[in-house]
Amino acid sequence: MSRIPLPYSPKVLELFRNPKNAGAMEDATVSATAGSPICGDVIAIYLKIGEGDIIKRATFESYGCAANIATASILTEMVKGKTLREAWNITWREIAEELGGLPSIKFHCGALAVGALRRAIRAYYEKRGRPPWMPEEATLEERQALEAEKLKEILSRKLGGGEGDRPNR
């Protein structure tokens, strides 16, 4: 339970301070979340997908630490203009590199961002049929993602209601 000094890369701090592509997307083709408030990090990814399954725009929302916000933001930059297949293959290592490095204890933030993205891509193909390059089984990164129903239940407990002290309103 000891504390950790976290010297973030300037890129992480810059994206934390001025995140690119922040916010929900009204006209998103598909979106997905990963993580859980219990663990202290949740990432939502929104994709606008155009012809040829190319990502035209991507935005994110994040509840989490500075690294969480920065990884989600950089991923939305990285996927722009890519096909869904190309986007699927982005790894947390590539995200960490793009950020100029991440403290090792924060690698899971990268994995979470990848998980949210892959869940969104999988959701997109749910109606259209799974392409041959997509594994049938959920990848490790996707499994970090919480089922939407479970997330909703936790959120309703978290933000008022249930047992315990009433939060200030």
Added chain:
Amino acid sequence: MFSVEELLKMHGQPEREVYLDLENSAPVAPEVLEAMLPYFAERAYGNPSITHKPGWMAYDVVQRALESFRRWLGASRAEEINFTPGETEANNLALIGAARANRSRGRRIVVSAIEPLSILHVAEHILRPMGFDIVEIPVDREGLIDLDALERAVNGETILVSISAVNHEIGAIQPIREAVELMKDRSPDAIFHTDASDAYGRIPLDVEKLGVDMATLSSYKILGPRGIGALYVREGVEVERLLEGQLGTQRLWPGVENVPLIVGFQKASELLLNDFDYKVSRMRHLRNRLMDGILNSISGTLLNGPRGGRRAPDNVNISFLGCEGEALTIELSLRGVYVSSGSACTRRLLQPSHVLMAIGRKPEEAHGSILMKVSWLHSEEDIDYVLRTLPRAVERLRGLSPLREG
């Protein structure tokens, strides 16, 4: 790994800088710095145990300091005070030293679930493997110890009980006198230790009135220098040294006395204790302004720890729901406000604060917790700056979040 210089440059020049992370370190008060400076190179730089002028001068300084601390603590003899390099070392000395010296009398050691890690980890990782039976007693939702559980935990085999007089994270003032009486009823020879680092200079503290056998003090928590603390050990209480070496004026801690830091610790105590009522009422006034200001202006907040007279006058600990604490500390840092968080993201094992878990906070509540302590050196303007800054910081982070209220 990264250039910290770059990070610092990105902070720019905020309108004001307010340091509220007094739990984790502190700037020394200007008067303290001034008092210490001559003792590094000009005066009393000798070893107090050697027979020459600089040594005798140092001896005199240490003796005067010990006498001051004796008086401030209500102790009977100056020899009962031992300077240590800090709170961590004093707590280690108290627990390991007393356990070793009294192991033939019993095996049980009782601590509370919200003790600092220099108590809990010593109990878990050093004393338990030595064969001691460690019992942790729970606290209620405000963080006050369960006296019934203490009564059940203390048996004839109990040699040591350690409960902080004031909790370091949530400011809960514990009923130490009652706890001591209860322990002595059940095990008359057992030793009662209290980590008084957060009580010293914040609430009246008298070892005779409380009846404690050992008490830990910390210097930086009252704006003295880091690197020094003290352990009070009542005469007749058996404690073994942890370290061996050249013994000087300090029976329980060998090595050369750190005279400049002792002077600083003494000065910081003097500033606070010789003007106790005013300084504490000032602290309480600023704290209430900060605490009430936050609770009244920001929605989705939870106060951690007791309200009213059971809360230490300097402590604010609030959870901001839907905000992650590490992100909030960084956001505030960029705006010139320095605080710490009980979030899992700030810790090596990615576990939220054990204190917040023990008072029944959910992990998602602990992740959004911010700990702040005010001192008598803060001003109303400092507090008002924090009250202007915090809502913006919380709002920005909540604005980024996919979690929606309601």
